[in-house]
Amino acid sequence: MSDNNPTQAQTERPPGWIDSFKVYLEPASLRMLSLGFSAGLPLLLVLGTLSFWLREAGVDRTTIGYLSWVGLAYGFKWAWAPLVDRLPLPLLTRWLGRRRSWLLLAQAAVIAGLVGMATHDPKASLQAVVVCALVVAFGSATQDIALDAFRIESADARHQAALAAAYQTGYRLAMIWAGAGVLWIAARAEVPGGVAYQHGAWRTAYLAMAGSMAVGVLTVLFSAEPARRELPPAKSAGEWLRGALVDPFADFLGRYGWQAGLILALIAVYRISDVVMGIMANPFYVDMGYTKDEVAAVTKVYGVVMTLAGAFVGGVLALRLGVMRVLMLGAVLSAVSNLLFAWLGTRGHDVGSLIFVIAADNLSSGIASAAFIAYLSSLTNVNYSATQYALFSSIMLLLPKWIAGFSGRYVDAFGYGHFFTATACLGVPVLLLVWLASRVQPVAARAPQAA
Structure with missing residues (x-):
């Protein structure tokens, strides 16, 4: 073999730093930025921001807690994910293709729902x-399913990290807009000198959010459908269900054996302190007398920035210390930060104390989230990564969301201080589960090697 013919690996040199960053200006990255915005917009509008609106409208805390079960839809999206992946939509799929048709249908549902929320008091x-x-x-939730598939099929493996980064950037920008933006709009739409609660202001804000979904709709309409991925036909409904749902679970149980129960228990409760406490956060701000502008600036903008900072710190710590150690640190910080809210309840209307507590809570949340995502990713088999990760992330939400539904009733019975302390105590069993899970290895890794 002649040395005069360099191999492909030798002739391909990694791009320079400037060329590398130009990937974020490519059409695929810009599309994911816009679609990430469309994906991040609805979440707070049916959870966090809605609870602020309901409390200002005089809805009791017990009812607000129960209504948080709306968020369980995100915990069950794995159940209809196979339909989104395989089922064509009449007329729409022929016009737009499999991925874009489902994206457009999901976005239409979000817009219709937001308009309906706006028009009802x-x-x-x-x-x-x-x-x-x-x-x-x-x-x-359906948009999330279709968008994950659209992103994966829109570029090769080398560009997936850039697409994911663009998606997350758009998602976070949307959370600021849906959190702070809606409160700012509602505050400025109020009639000066009017009553404390004005439905017209919230109607204006939610209609503006519905209009903001146009970013995603236009992106879908002007994007190209990814290359069609042909799926092998299942011989029967039973075979299809086994491949979509049973095999991913069977693989996980086969790799971890009886210790899979321990891992699933940890996944089910790791974020329980944050999720249960978070449902009552906005009603707490209203009852403590914080204005829409104060909540928007401190909790929705500054808070998101601190969460991103915490995620960055958590990622670095995981590289230096290992995922399980940072997972333990995140569990401790999440529980302790809830105690700060109990302290904040004794301060009255104190914006300085609110800034301090939000900084500590969101930094803790970011660190815990970074470690937890890394942990979940380490559990998946690449052959079933999408399905297994969807199942894990759903398990993560189900129990905390269900318990959170009773949070308003607990506050009505015992008060905010007792509630925040109780949510911190919920994190204590998590510490034991993290310690036990740190000793778990896959069955294959524990098997003795042949001589």
Whole structure:
């Protein structure tokens, strides 16, 4: 073999730093930035921001807690993910293709739900608002499913990290807009000198959010459908269900044996302190007398920035110390930061103390999230990565979301201080589970090697 013919690996040199960053200006990255915005917008509008609106409208905390179960739609999205992946939509799929048709249908559902929420006053027709919020949640969860597939099929493996980064950037920008933006709009749409609660201001804000979904709709309409991925036909419904749902679980159980139960228990409760406490955070701000502008600036903008900073720190610490150690640190910090909210409840209307508590809580949340995502990713088999990760992330939400539904009733019975302390105590069993899970290895890794 002649040395005069360099191999492909020798002739391909990694791009320079400037050329590397130009990947974020490529059409695929810009599309994911816009679609990430569309994906991140609905989440707070049916969870965090909605609870602020409901409390200002005079809805009792017990009811607000129960209504947080709307968010369970995100915990069950794995159940209809195979349909989104394989089922063509009449007319739409022929016009737009498999991925874009489902994206457009999901976005239409989100827009319709947001318009419905805007036009109904929870003070007079709470049930209608809840129904519309459910439409938004199911539409948003379906959009997430279709968007994951669209992203994976839109570029080769080398570009996936850039697409994921663009998606996350758009998602976080949308969370700021749906958190702080909606409060700012509602505050400025209020009639000066009017009553404390004005439905017209919230109607304006939610209609503006519905209009903001146009970013995602236009992106879908003007994007190209990814190359069609042919799926092998299943011989029967049973074979199809086995490949979609049974095999991924069987693989996980086969790799971890009886210790799979321990791992699933940790996944089910790791974020329980944060999730249960978070449902009552916005009603707490309202009851403590914080204005829409104060909550928007401190918790929705500054808070998101601190969460991103925490995620960055958590990622670095995981590289230096290992995932399980940072997982333990995140569990400790998440529980302790809830105690700070109990302290904040004794301060009255104190913006300085609010800034301090939000900084500590969101930094802790970012560190815990970074470690937990790394842990979940380490558990997946590459052959079933999408399905297994979806199942793990769903398990992560189900128990905390269900318990969080009773949070308002608990606050009404015992008060905010007792509630925040109790949510911190929920994190104590997590520490034991993290310690036990750190000793778990896959069955294959524990098997003795042949001589």
